[in-house]
Amino acid sequence: MFFAALGFLLYGGRLFLMLQRFPVESKGRRKKLQEVGYVTTICFSCFLIRCVMMCFNAFDKAADLDVLDHPILNLIYYLLVEILPSSLVLFILRKLPPKRGITQYHPIR
Template identity: 65%
Template sequence: MSRRFPIESRGRRKKLYEFGCVTGICCTCFLIRSFVIILSAFDKNADPDVMDHSLLNLIYYTLVEIVP
């Protein structure tokens, strides 16, 4: 998509910035999720559903699964 814009155009810079932001957000969310899964793999007391409250589980899975 960015090939249509000239190299030094404002639109191309804006799209590349937007792409970088989305990539950073997705990478951060998936790293958080992988950290939790790794933690649960090595610690038998740690469960990915560490929060006993269903609302907190909903918030956790919304942030690391659905938002990205």
């Protein structure tokens, strides 16, 4: 989990910095900067929180992440560390690129 968080921070940060170097008048630059920033922050934070929770679970005998006796606590934990971040990323990246026209294909003569 730590290496996944580090990977999101490293590659998301590199992409963010690369997008910042584009010309200011570049179309969609600000929107892409926001998307990359949000996705990087959400994914990094969630993987880091999960890493901390797993380390806490490994070193503290009283802490137990497997709360099968309490399904509501299980739901809350997985909602916060998996379902909510995935939903946010999908919501941020919901817009698909526009479809290209079929202008590059020509009929066979």
